[in-house]
Amino acid sequence: MSRRTFLQVSASGAITATVLGGAGFAGRAEAAGYDKSFTWISPRGTLEVLDDFPFWAGKKQGYFEGLDVEMQPGPSDGTATVKFVDVGQADMGFPSPGVFSFALQNGMKLKSVFHMGARDTFSLAFRKGQGTNDLKTLEGKTILLGSAAWQSIVDPMLFAQGVDVKKINYVEAGWPTWATALQAGQGDAALSWEGLRAEWIAKGLDFEYWLGVQHSKLPANTFVVRAADLEDPDKKAFLEKYLKGWAMGLQFGYLNPRAAVEAVFEQFPTLATNLGPELGTSSILEQINVFRGDMEKRGGWGWHDMSSWQDFFDVVYKLGQVSTQIKAEDVCTNELIAPANAYDKAEVQADADGYKLTDAFQKVDVEKIKAHMFDQAVK
Incomplete structure (x- = not known):
């Protein structure tokens, strides 16, 4: 072609x-x-x-x-x-x-x-009441992604926060359904980013977040x-x-x-x-x-x-x-x-x-x- x-x-x-x-x-x-x-x-x-x-x-x-x-x-x-x-x-x-x-x-x-x-746009979404600012507590748990390629985004972010990324279970939940999978209880957290938070609210997906713009120094x-x-x-x-x-x-x-x-x-x-x-x-x-x-x-x-x-x-x-x-x-x-x-x-x-x-x-x-x-x- x-x-x-x-x-x-x-x-x-x-x-x-x-x-x-x-x-x-x-x-x-x-x-x-x-x-x-x-x-x-x-x-x-x-x-x-x-x-x-x-x-x-x-x-x-x-x-x-x-x-x-x-x-x-x-x-x-x-x-x-x-x-x-x-x-x-x-x-x-x-x-x-x-x-x-x-x-x-x-x-x-x-x-x-x-x-x-210029600031780290990436974040982790959690169901209300289940969020954490200590990402080490995610070891042994499941993070949902829209694409398997996104693991290359999350691993450095977690590693920089002291997390043993070998203990993270990643699940490719698909685009654009990975957020609804989190809401349905299919994982413990999901990758998100700035700008997307407001879009998810419009879809009735109201989470709480660990925000890279507040905690990460990565680009x-x-x-x-x-x-x-x-x-x-x-x-x-x-x-x-x-x-x-x-x-x-x-x-x-x-x-x-x-x-x-x-x-x-x-x-x-x-x-x-x-x-x-x-x-x-x-x-x-x-x-x-x-x-x-x-x-x-x-x-x-x-x-x-x-x-x-x-x-x-x-x-x-x-x-x-x-x-x-x-x-x-x-x-x-x-x-x-x-x-x-x-x-x-x-x-x-x-x-x-x-x-x-x-x-x-x-x-x-x-x-x-x-x-x-x-x-x-x-x-």
């Missing part, structure tokens, strides 16, 4: 034979040496989430104007986001650090160029490309422009989170119906907290904290997830961060200030949501 045929994937992960492409995809991406439009691939098997709000908000505001780009859901297999980039069937992936380390261990020549998850998901693309001046220049669009979308969402939610809801009406303005805003505020991190200590949106990444690579080496020690500076780079953040701050501020919210979103109290953002945390 052609690249465009292969990447048309449903939310369930089923590959269909719809052929994309055509004249509409020709332009700057192709001129930069990419095969038609520049393709970003999700790690989740779906795009109908708020996680990618910087792109949808940025697209609405014109921050990607002139760039031939597309978003693809990818299969629900947790490692597809790196596999597709490695073989040239996508151009940028969004793996967790664990899946990134899987790629490196398996010889994929990838490099992290824009670190989205979260990042944007990776083929390392060779950074050696090509035209591709590198394209990446700088593309990532500038993401940085502007991130800043816009930080300044006006309700407007960013509206942009996503316009793209995915079913998600809007399922979540609504208040839970949608709750979800995006959780993610902005992760994406922004401590910006006073960062070099801008997407900046890698190499010490945090080195801590992670040291953990996965001790765990045996990688067979050789990885040096963070060899596989992560901040060389695109300054160009990505060299946008007109006043322009984005004006866009955020001038955006006219719908009546439904005007009624959402952002400060009230922020004040209760961590109410679900285990006390």
